[in-house]
Amino acid sequence: MLKTMSYELASRLRDTFQQLEYSTEGLEAIFGTASPPLDQNRNRSRFEYFLNEENAQNTLIRLFLMGETLPRDRAYDLLGQEWMGLAGEIGLTAEDGDLVAATLMIVPYKNMLVASDFPISSAVPKPDDYVIPLGPSAYSLFDMTIRRHNHLTLDLGTGCGVHAIAAARHSNRVLATDISPRSLEVTKFNAALNLMDNIETRQGSLFEPVFNDRFDLIVSNPPFVIVPSQNFTYRENSLELDGLAKTLVQTAPRNLREGGYFQMVFEWVQIDEQPWEERLASWFQSTGCDAWLVKTATEHPSWYAHYRLRELVQKSEADDARIYADCMSYYNEHKVTAVHGGMVTMRKREGKNWLRVETMPDGASGELGPSFLKGFAARDFIEENEDAKFPATRLKLSPSVEAVLHSQFREGSWATGKIDLNLRDAFPVSVEMDGSAVEFLGGFDGQRTTGEVLNALLGQIPEDQRARVKNEALRMVMSMVERGVLVSA
Ligand SMILES: C[S@@+](CC[C@H](N)C(=O)[O-])C[C@H]1O[C@@H](n2cnc3c(N)ncnc32)[C@H](O)[C@@H]1O
The missing domain is CATH 3.40.50.150 (Vaccinia Virus protein VP39)
Structure with missing residues (x-):
């Protein structure tokens, strides 16, 4: 059972994690990862390999990342009587005779310290109120x-x-x-x-x-x-x-x-x-x-x-x-x-x-x-500019867009093949296009209206095809806006 902590107690608990670099960067510097070992990955020995020295940081890691049971006195010596006493009082550690273990795992994640149950161990079935670790x-x-x-x-x-x-x-x-x-x-x-x-x-x-x-x-x-x-x-x-x-x-x-x-x-x-x-x-x-x-x-x-x-x-x-x-x-x-x-x-x-x-x-x-x-x-x-209003909009290519040209060597020379229009983003977009479509999108310079860019394209098209091309081009422009390739200027 965990006890409610005051702000002051929480700060004291937290300070030791910070001082001992129990953080994403700190753990990555040691193990190359800040995630705990997992039995399914059989990587416990790899973690152990980096913990050969007995010091305060490794003791914290052994208790709260590895889930090990340690000699109580050594843990008190290395992490301090007061801090270990506090952890015990709150319910974060439990003692059994001259041994001590953490009751919860603590993992640093995105500048947070996150406590949960330890990962599944093949020896311990998960109770129904298991608090799942980050996954x-x-x-x-x-x-x-x-x-x-x-x-x-x-x-x-x-x-x-x-x-x-x-x-x-x-x-x-x-x-x-x-x-x-x-x-x-x-x-x-x-x-x-x-x-x-x-x-x-x-x-x-x-x-x-x-x-x-x-x-x-x-x-x-x-x-x-x-x-x-x-x-x-x-x-x-x-x-x-x-x-x-x-x-x-x-x-x-x-x-x-x-x-x-x-x-x-x-x-x-x-x-x-x-x-x-x-x-x-x-x-x-x-x-x-x-x-x-x-x-x-x-x-x-x-x-x-x-x-x-x-x-x-x-x-x-x-x-x-x-x-x-x-x-x-x-x-x-x-x-x-x-x-x-x-x-x-x-x-x-x-x-x-x-x-x-x-x-x-x-x-x-x-x-x-x-x-x-x-x-x-x-x-x-x-939605706001649909139909009649759309030709009046001013759009430009997102600065994160690049065109990648694929060429194939055919009959003694390089022939231009497909072009990928790529948007570099956390949610990237990649659209395969032909040269004329890429050229058309290049016309969106933020100065001309969508209607002007469309008219320049339609000027090159036989009259009987203009209605169809206009419709298709407009739909393509809207799709490029939806996907972030074209943005409002
Ligand atoms: C997959 S875990 C996610 C835990 C945490 N949000 C995370 O992302 O790590 C699902 C959580 O939903 C809770 N849960 C299950 N059934 C629920 C219900 N009917 N209403 C509210 N919570 C429920 C479980 O107790 C568990 O904590």
Whole structure:
């Protein structure tokens, strides 16, 4: 049980982590990574190799990153009586005779110190109130989050509270909710450890604890794993197939303010021959939100079941075989032909809503929040200037655009082949074009209006084709605006 910490105690606890360079940079300098060792990766020996010296920093690392049990007296000598006493009093360490161990793992992430349970160990089954350490879906949600200034933000299914703490830096207030009381206890601890006093925790399912609140931003990394069992609250979709994610898509808008965003990472199934885009489009109808859905991964059910099984503690081979078979008959029974993963950003907006669906482009990396915001602003620009007003707009090529020319050696000389128009961005764009289209886009210099650039093109086209070309060119220009290749001058 963790005790509530005052600001002063939290600062004292935190100071030692800082002084001993227990930070992303500090750990990377030693191990080349700030992530903890994982039994599945069999990399514990590699970590041990760098910890041969007995000193204060290594003691902190052994306790809070490696999860080791140490001789109590040595830990007290190296980290100080007062500090170790404080850690024990708060409940961050537990003593057993002359041994001491940490009760939670602490990992530095993006200038935060984040406590959670230690990663799965093959010896220890996960209890139901397991507070999951940071993992790929948490990193994705962090990177996709739109970080504007908010009055009120919700982190639904907060777990260790990492997204609540990150949002607290750009929100007046954050509500962090979870069905698990232990998660909220750890979230409160993390909020204090990171010196945040604007996070309120509330226990309950989905939107129940925030029924009367309206948010500028809702983020969620919900339990989205698609398996027939319901043994682990922190990971498994509690409704049929991807039902929990669908419920969130359809209920979140009620708790958004006009213009507010809902962002979620999740997984969904493909049923039989039905295109997944068509199935998901039906989720977003009548939500009163614009939505931008990005698919990042696709697995055949047989692989998906394998990967999800591998995350569990192996009790026996026979048990593995049973769990795997249960998963496969669940997928077969529901005609699941693929499982997809990705992220969605929804924005509440009155009017005719749009849905943008795409696959994550190659090379996407880093913080995508600004790219999402730009994408929504571009759609607003198109909407505001649609039809009659569009020719009067002044556009220019984004300064981050470059054209890459591919040449092929044919019959003794280099022949110009396709051209890729690339936008360098966290969410990159690459469009294959021919020379005339690239030339046409080059005409958008920020001085001439769209109508003038179009007329210059149409002047070179036979009259009977002008209406069609104008229509096609205009659609292409709008698509380039939507994707950030052309921007308002
Ligand atoms: C995948 S974990 C994500 C934790 C954390 N937000 C992160 O990104 O690391 C999902 C969290 O949702 C919580 N949860 C599960 N079912 C829930 C429900 N019906 N309502 C609210 N939270 C729920 C779990 O307890 C768990 O903490």
